[in-house]
Amino acid sequence: MVAQSILLAPPAGPPPDLSSALDHLLEAGLLGLAVLDADGSVRVRNGVLSAWLPEVGGSCFESPILLGLEDDLRVQQTDAASEPITLPGICLAMSGASPRCDIAISWEATRGHHVVMTTPDQVDRPIDHWVMQQRREQRLLEEKIIAASHELERINRNLRDFTSVAAHDLRAPLRQIVAFTGILRGALGPAASPLARDCIGTIETCAGRLTRMTTGLLDYARLGSESHVFEPADLNRVVAEACRNLDLDLRGCAAELEIGALPTVIGVPILLTNLFQNLIANSIRYREPGRILRLAVRATETSPGITVQDNGIGVPAEFAQVIFQTFARLPNGRVPNGVGLGLSICRRIAELHGWRIELEHNGAPGACFRLDLASV
Amino acid sequence: MAARKIMILGAIGVGKTSLANRLAFDRFETSYKATIGVDIYTTTAPVPGRPAPMPLVLWDTDGDFGLSIFRTVYLKGASGALIVGDLTRPTSLDQMAALIAGFREALPGRPCAAILNKSDLVESAAPGLTARARGADAVALASARTGQGVAAIFADLAATIERRSL
Numbered sequence: 001m002v003a004q005s006i007l008l009a010p011p012a013g014p015p016p017d018l019s020s021a022l023d024h025l026l027e028a029g030l031l032g033l034a035v036l037d038a039d040g041s042v043r044v045r046n047g048v049l050s051a052w053l054p055e056v057g058g059s060c061f062e063s064p065i066l067l068g069l070e071d072d073l074r075v076q077q078t079d080a081a082s083e084p085i086t087l088p089g090i091c092l093a094m095s096g097a098s099p100r101c102d103i104a105i106s107w108e109a110t111r112g113h114h115v116v117m118t119t120p121d122q123v124d125r126p127i128d129h130w131v132m133q134q135r136r137e138q139r140l141l142e143e144k145i146i147a148a149s150h151e152l153e154r155i156n157r158n159l160r161d162f163t164s165v166a167a168h169d170l171r172a173p174l175r176q177i178v179a180f181t182g183i184l185r186g187a188l189g190p191a192a193s194p195l196a197r198d199c200i201g202t203i204e205t206c207a208g209r210l211t212r213m214t215t216g217l218l219d220y221a222r223l224g225s226e227s228h229v230f231e232p233a234d235l236n237r238v239v240a241e242a243c244r245n246l247d248l249d250l251r252g253c254a255a256e257l258e259i260g261a262l263p264t265v266i267g268v269p270i271l272l273t274n275l276f277q278n279l280i281a282n283s284i285r286y287r288e289p290g291r292i293l294r295l296a297v298r299a300t301e302t303s304p305g306i307t308v309q310d311n312g313i314g315v316p317a318e319f320a321q322v323i324f325q326t327f328a329r330l331p332n333g334r335v336p337n338g339v340g341l342g343l344s345i346c347r348r349i350a351e352l353h354g355w356r357i358e359l360e361h362n363g364a365p366g367a368c369f370r371l372d373l374a375s376v
Numbered sequence: 377m378a379a380r381k382i383m384i385l386g387a388i389g390v391g392k393t394s395l396a397n398r399l400a401f402d403r404f405e406t407s408y409k410a411t412i413g414v415d416i417y418t419t420t421a422p423v424p425g426r427p428a429p430m431p432l433v434l435w436d437t438d439g440d441f442g443l444s445i446f447r448t449v450y451l452k453g454a455s456g457a458l459i460v461g462d463l464t465r466p467t468s469l470d471q472m473a474a475l476i477a478g479f480r481e482a483l484p485g486r487p488c489a490a491i492l493n494k495s496d497l498v499e500s501a502a503p504g505l506t507a508r509a510r511g512a513d514a515v516a517l518a519s520a521r522t523g524q525g526v527a528a529i530f531a532d533l534a535a536t537i538e539r540r541s542l
Contacts (some may be wrong), residue, residue, distance in 0.1 A: 064416050064433040068381045068453015085449055089413020093401065093436070100413055121413060129412055136410035136440065140389040147465050 032101075036079055038059050040114075049101060052092055061118075065090055065103065073114060076107040089121050096270035141262040164221035174214065176206045176249035185363040215296065219291040220326065222237060223348045228268040229344035230353075235262035235276075235306065238269060239297050242276035249284050253293050262306060268341070269351050276308070278342040279369055283310035286367065304373040311366040320359040379418070379431040380537055381453050384461030385475045386441030387468040391493040393529065394520035395460060396436040401529055404521050411438050415449055421534035430534045433457075443474060448492040454535050455542040457488040469508045476511045487513040487536040489529050495519045507514050 015352045025031040025047075032049025036042060036118065040060045045053050054062045061070055065087065084106040091100040100121035105114050121130075181203050188196055239259055243250060250257070265272075286294040288311065296309045315323060324330050324347040327340035343357075350357040350371060360370040384392045393411050397403055415436040420429035432470040435454070437445055457479050463474030472490060477498060479488045490509030492501065496519040509515040514532045518525030 064379070064381075064418055065435050067379055068455075069449075070453070072449070072452055087414075087449060089438070091413060091415050093396070093417050095413040133410045133413050136388055137408065140410070143389075143465065147467065312441060 008293070013163050014318075029099075032116075032119075033064075034177070035074055035169065036061075036073075036105075036114040036116060038112055038114075040066075040073060041075065041197065043113060045116075047118070050116070051119070052098065052101070053119070063366065064092065076105070076114070077109075080109060082107065091121075100174060103366070105126040116297070126372055131214045136366040160221050163217055165324050166219060166224065167217035170214045171211070171218075174207060174210055177203065213341070216345070220341055220345050220348060223345065223352065225335055228352065230266050230268055233269040235272065236266045238262075238272045241273045242280055245273070245277050246284065251335070253284055253287055255287075255293040257286065258294070258296040258298075260296070262299050263304070263352075263373075264298070270326050271349045271352065273344050275371075279308045282342055283312055283367070284371075286310075286314075288366075299371070306371040306373070307360065307368055309362075309366065309368040311362065313366075313367075314365060315359055315367050320361075321360065324357070377426070377428055377430055379433050380455035380534075380542065381433045381435060382405070382477075382533070383432055383445075383451060383454045383457040383500075383502075384436045385441075385445060385457055385479065386439060387465075387471040389521045390439065390462040390465070390468045390472075391461045392439065392460050395458065395491065395518075395526060396434050398482065398520045398523055398526050399434060404523075411436060413438055414535065420529070421531050423458065423531075423534055423538045425522065426448070430538060436446075438483050441535070442471065442482050443478050445475075446478050451482060451516045454486065455537045456484060456486050457483075458491055458530070459488050460491045460493050463492050463494050463501060463517070465507070469505070470479075473508050473510070476509060480511055485540065485541065486542060487533055488516040489516070489533040491526070491529060493520055495524065 022031070022033075026033065027047075029048050032045070032047040032051070034045035034053050035051045042053050042056050042058055042060055042231075044056060045051075047340050052065055053060055054064055061067050065254060066073075069085065072085055076085065081133055084104045086105075089100055090103060093096045101118045104117045106117075107114055151173040161361070170211070174186040181200055185192070185200050188200075193311055236259070239262060243257065243259075279296075282296050283293060285326070291311065294311045296307075298309070319328075324343050326344040328344070346356050346369075356376075358370055358372070359367045363370050384396055386392050388410060389408070393409075393415065394404060396415065396417050397405060399418045417434040417436060419432050419434060421432055423430045435450060436452065438478060439446070457475075459472055459479065461473045462468040469492070472492075476488055476490060479486070488511075490506075490512035492505060492509070492515070495501065495517040501517055506515045506517075513536055514529055516525045516529040518529060
């Protein structure tokens with residue numbers, strides 16, 4: 001009701017002078033106006049926003065903005081129903097200070113001329129422009145990240161395939177080397193010279209090591225390439241199974257085992273057995289000579305996790321990360337049997353489960369591996 | 377000689393503005409700012425057999441237009457196009473292929489040159505990559521950053537425009 005009474009109220013004073021308002025817009029740089037003759041020559045132009053047009057008398061098509069629009073302006077003159085030609089968001093990049101403009105060209109049939117109106121572009125305000133640019137840059141970044149992750153995935157797949165194929169193909173000639181070395185040893189028999197026996201021994205040792213490496217590589221490659229079925233897995237049974245698989249080695253070093261009460265987790269039992277088997281084998285391999293191996297597998301108290309603690313030679317702190325890399329071995333030169341894949345397989349299995357494995361420094365002698373069961 | 381209008385088309389972030397800057401000012405800006413709307417540059421290109429270089433107006437377009445650029449007035453009166461793809465982003469090459477097809481349909485007979493930009497960022501282009509620019513009158517691996525390959529394909533495009541009297 002209030003609004004209605006205002007509308008109905010007679011205007012106070014004389015009506016506003018629109019031409020002065022137009023002058024104000026032109027002077028304020030909010031509007032540019034120009035009139036073009038039918039042939040495109042500039043008859044009049046006003047306001048800084050019309051400076052992109054040539055001087056009066058020049059052809060509007062000399063402006064790079066209207067270059068190529070001759071036909072469209074002619075169509076406008078002959079077609080009474082034609083709509084204004086609009087060119088939004090135009091900027092003359094060659095003249096650094098020129099603003100980004102919206103341009104509209106309309107044909108005034110009664111007067112036989114085109115009217116050109118130039119206004120500042122709607123998104124030329126710094127904040128709008130900045131926001132739009134940020135959004136686009138973010139989109140571009142996302143696209144780049146997706147492309148990079150696809151590329152990384154492809155490279156990883158190729159690498160896994162290569163590792164798997166290489167390991168598999170290497171095993172065939174390796175078997176031949178082992179077999180023929182055995183034949184050679186048998187053929188030479190006791191008559192073999194000490195040098196020949198030494199050479200055959202070296203070949204067999206190296207072939208054995210290479211066999212373990214290729215088997216490890218195959219296991220490692222298969223971890224990433226095969227699909228796995230996750231199910232409830234009782235870690236007590238998993239660790240018992242791992243110990244059974246290493247029974248001879250554990251007996252061989254008269255190891256004392258302490259297995260605490262372990263939780264049931266969602267995982268792949270065969271992989272988890274592999275993980276614990278590798279950790280226990282690691283403890284056996286890196287035990288302190290002359291000392292009975294003590295091995296404890298316990299659940300942690302503070303957060304969901306498992307520790308595997310031994311009293312072996314331990315791992316210097318500076319190698320805490322390196323030991324999980326493929327083919328990484330401690331540079332102590334005392335242990336000939338490792339090929340440097342066991343802990344990288346452990347890490348890969350932990351990652352497949354969304355867990356983390358790390359070396360824990362708790363001040364006790366030996367090495368302590370902690371399996372953090374909280375999802376990463 | 378009358379100026380000719382060249383459109384620079386391509387997906388967002390492929391380096392259209394960098395190419396325009398290379399052609400107009402022979403410089404490279406390291407900071408990236410997405411173009412909003414259309415930036416217009418003027419430059420020239422040498423044309424074989426002509427004493428004076430050909431004046432050209434470059435319309436550096438907003439990559440966000442995509443194929444809708446062909447429904448805008450911006451394209452009117454264009455004599456040719458530089459259609460740009462980014463060698464480091466395979467999806468931009470798909471869009472480049474679509475823009476080449478769109479330009480040929482919108483302005484039949486007008487030449488378009490495909491630029492596979494950012495060649496300085498790849499050790500070697502994958503084989504068959506230039507086949508992605510099928511339909512373009514010329515294809516080149518180029519780098520707006522180093523300038524490698526830019527002037528040559530641009531001169532090639534100008535020569536084709538001149539030869540076809542466009």
